[in-house]
Amino acid sequence: MNFVFNPVTQQMETAPLNEKMACLSGIAKKEHWLIEAHELEVFEKHELGRGGFGRVVVGRLHGLPVAVKMSKSVKALRGINSLVNELRIFRRLRHPNIVMFHGARIDIAAGELMIVEEAVPGVTLAELITPPPSPIRTKARRLLLLRICKALRFLHLQTPSIMHGDLKPGNILVPQTMQPKLTDFGLARPVSASLAYENGILLNCLRV
Template structure:
């Protein structure tokens, strides 16, 4: 098991390695008797979306796996190493914090434009 990177309502994220490259492994929260059926539907939708999304401002999806003995589902994603968002904004060159924030928002907007331009559209519900 890798180093714990974070957790959310869906489950936890740990660090790992895939062919020598760092990855983030998103593991679905385990409930008594397996994964919550709502989480299975959410996970299947996330996999469908991530398989299609190819953009420099969107995390790369490498694959998913199911542990047969436990029923545990995991997503393997690009591990973005670096600063927290507020630290990153402060580290950017620019005359003002407003300039730096605008640069970050432009990158986010480009990724959202890409998602919304897909057919069918991909709507990101958790910025």
Template sequence: MELDVRNEHKGIIPLSHHPDFSQQGYQVISELGRNREGGRITYLANVLNSNEQVVIKEFCFAHASADLSGIKTYEREIEILQQLNHSRIPRYVDSFEIPGVFYMVQEYKNAPSLGIRRSFHPEEIKQIALSILEILVYLQKQVPSIIHRDIKPENILVDEKLNAYLVDFGLARIQGAKIALSSFVAGTPGFMPPEEQFGHPLTEASDLYSLGATLICLLTNTRSAEIGKLIDDNYRFNFQKLVPQISPHFRLWLMRMVERNRKRRYANASFALKTLQRIQVVGTATEIDTLVTTIKPRKRATVLALTTVLTLAAIGATLMSCQPGDTVRQLLEATECQGFDFSSSCQEKTRR
């Protein structure tokens, strides 16, 4: 759903070119974006007799192929937004209908989408990641949890203070809810997790894949439409050479976010958030770091195990009974069982 594509108009479009919503209590200021194929247009509007600004989203099903399914999407988005109360999810305000056209009114956030090309330092990208993960933690704490299903640069707004806002819940689903076959591939190619593409159940790790892909696009300054350039013949992200300045720990964190096997990703947003908080995103690699990032995922467990044994032996027998030293602990925490065939107890140990 490309709702944040900027139009080609410069300045405010003459009022006569906009719909008249005065009877509904709104006056359109400008068009923010449109998706002609999906019959979606978004407008910035003033609330009459107040200083409040809102976003009005138009769903024109008369010109789209989706009629009934489109109406259900509209209704589902409203239903989900009405349940949410988070400062960085634009709140639902109102909805109304004109024959053949539905409109939804939301709170306006004065922040451009990441779909507009901007350059960020890796530290800033970490801040954006933490901000979105906080929103996902909130969504996953709902009962039942909510899966956004369409996280990508165009659906994330970021203000000057690097506060991130998550928009467009048109594809969002309550975890465990049945999804029609026609909606399996309704997300955005390159950002959809593999389980979405093949019709497998979605989990709290599904949105993490999409967020990881978004962050990799930001790090490499890659547009959403060109994300395919970052994916190799094995359908895995291959971006390491494009961002040599990021630390091995941050690189491993990103690689785990976009693991094709959802069971090898972080289990949920809370775990991914806590792990990222203690990671330094820019830094040089130690010899052990370099080794871990270059070997195949399935062999990392063996190498790390051998590294741990050798390190402990070098420290001395007196430390054998103690907890692993800082170097070993940091290494184990950084890898977070990335790609290992360990049991579920591995994640529990790395949480400590």
């Protein structure tokens, strides 16, 4: 899969919030990942967790359960170039071990952004291994690691390669099926092959 992006102009980085939101909404609509208000139902009191972007709450998209990331403040929209890049990368990734991105709900007037993702009922890998760890058999552990590696291999084989940039147990969701899902692509970015590899090994794919 080839990733070709038309970068947002540098002037837009310093533009007023409503102009940033309008720019983001225009890109989302053109690329068919804009979610309209009537399509999404959000249950703000049913919180699933919190992260750097903001709160994650329960939602329903066309009647189906989803996870909704709600931006905690306008600060989340300061780097519109990186945000647009993240969403463009995320929307093209389709793999059984990567959380699926459904789209974004953008409210220009309110300055609100909601990122809508696949709902993955379960726990994070961090919770799974926190003492006392869950009694997972050796075979199941190996299968779990293998599936995580398959997701990373899929990212690294894109053109250009995609580095997750924030790989850690807290960003890996594990449902009861033990089919792990990589999530939180806030630091993901495409990198050129010349920069990404050294002696056949992908560099800088793990941050702690």
